[in-house]
Amino acid sequence: NAGVTQTPKFQVLKTGQSMTLQCAQDMNHEYMSWYRQDPGMGLRLIHYSVGAGITDQGEVPNGYNVSRSTTEDFPLRLLSAAPSQTSVYFCASSYHIAAYEQYFGPGTRLTVT
C-alpha cells in the first residue's frame, strides 16, 4: 500500500493563478480531508468528505473547492491563488468518519507570490 499520496510536493504560484492539489489513497477509506498548516497555527481543516459524492466545509474553506468523484481521490482546487494561501497542505484519510485516527500524506508546500 502506498497509503496517502500527494502531488506536487512543492509549488509556486502567482497571485490569481489557479491550480489543483492532488490527493489519493489506496486503503479504501471513506473519510478524506484537507488541512493547512501555518507557522504557529497548528492544522486547520479546509474541507472534508465522508464518501464519494459527499463533501462539506471545514474551518477555513474560503478560496478552495473540492469534489469526490471516487473513493480514492480527493483533489483540492485553488480558484484564484492569494498570498494568504501560502501554506503547507496535508491530505488525510480514515476508514470511516467515526474512526478518529487519520493517515496523513507527506504534504504539499505552496508559495503564492
Added chain:
Amino acid sequence: DQQVKQNSPSLSVQEGRISILNCDYTNSMFDYFLWYKKYPAEGPTFLISISSIKDKNEDGRFTVFLNKSAKHLSLHIVPSQPGDSAVYFCAASSNSGGSNYKLTFGKGTLLTVNP
C-alpha cells in the same frame, strides 16, 4: 476562539528522562482525544488516543492522561529517546452539534530530546 490549546511551544529534555506534554481544551462536548507526532517535511502520524470514558491509556513508552474536570490531557513519554524529537499535536473530536467527528488541533509543541 482556540478550543484546543498547547501552551508550551517547545520542551527540551534529556535522553532517558520523562517528557510531559500538556494540552487544554475548552469545548466540553469533545469526547475523544488524540496525539499526533510530526517530523519535519513529513505528514503527522497518529501516536495514541483516549476516549472520554477513560482517564488513562498506555502504549509502550507513551501514556496519555485525561482529566475531564480540568479539561486537561497530558502525554508522558518514558524514557525519552532522541528519536522522539518532533512536533507533537494534541487533537480533539466530538460528534455533537453536527461536528461529524472533525478533528480540532492544537498549535503543537516542539519536543527536543538531548543525548
